[in-house]
Amino acid sequence: MQLPEPYQQQAQAGQPTPGMPANDQAQKLIEAVNEALADQQATSYRDDAPLPIVGTAAPIAQPGRPPMSQRATDASALMLSGGVATALVGGTASLVMVASGSADPVVCAIVVGAPTALVLALGRLVGRAKAAAEAGPATHHHHYNGDVVQDSRSITTTTRGVIANTRNTTPN
Numbered sequence: 001m002q003l004p005e006p007y008q009q010q011a012q013a014g015q016p017t018p019g020m021p022a023n024d025q026a027q028k029l030i031e032a033v034n035e036a037l038a039d040q041q042a043t044s045y046r047d048d049a050p051l052p053i054v055g056t057a058a059p060i061a062q063p064g065r066p067p068m069s070q071r072a073t074d075a076s077a078l079m080l081s082g083g084v085a086t087a088l089v090g091g092t093a094s095l096v097m098v099a100s101g102s103a104d105p106v107v108c109a110i111v112v113g114a115p116t117a118l119v120l121a122l123g124r125l126v127g128r129a130k131a132a133a134e135a136g137p138a139t140h141h142h143h144y145n146g147d148v149v150q151d152s153r154s155i156t157t158t159t160r161g162v163i164a165n166t167r168n169t170t171p172n
Contacts, residue, residue, distance in 0.1 A: 082119065089115045 068076070093111040097103050159166045 078123065085119055086116070 089112060093108065096111060097108065155168050157166060157168055
């Protein structure tokens, strides 16, 4: 077995061979790069087609409460809390009547009606307080006796540097 010559070993390793013209070496390098790039496949695809404004899928109800206005949401929450309060009051009234052994209609009306009236009154009070708060602040009137000086100068702030140095200047 005969060993290859040194210039053949360099050619096999991709190194320039002595005696080969520079243009041939460059051409071999270009061919090697093109061959390596030809084996690669695209790894991404960009679809430039415009997206549809409305999709083709049918609408599906989402979990949770359905979308509604803020006022409807507030009314719904009020009705739900009123229902829970009514169930608690009714259960309490039932337990009291069973424990006492008397089911007098007047006592039932007082036991069931009083908390309901109280809840309605508190709801009305909260509604009026909310309306008063939304009305906005009262208008203030200022009355001055004597000379009044109005200062309308503006201050320009500039902060520069790695260690910030703020300089406030007032134009004349």
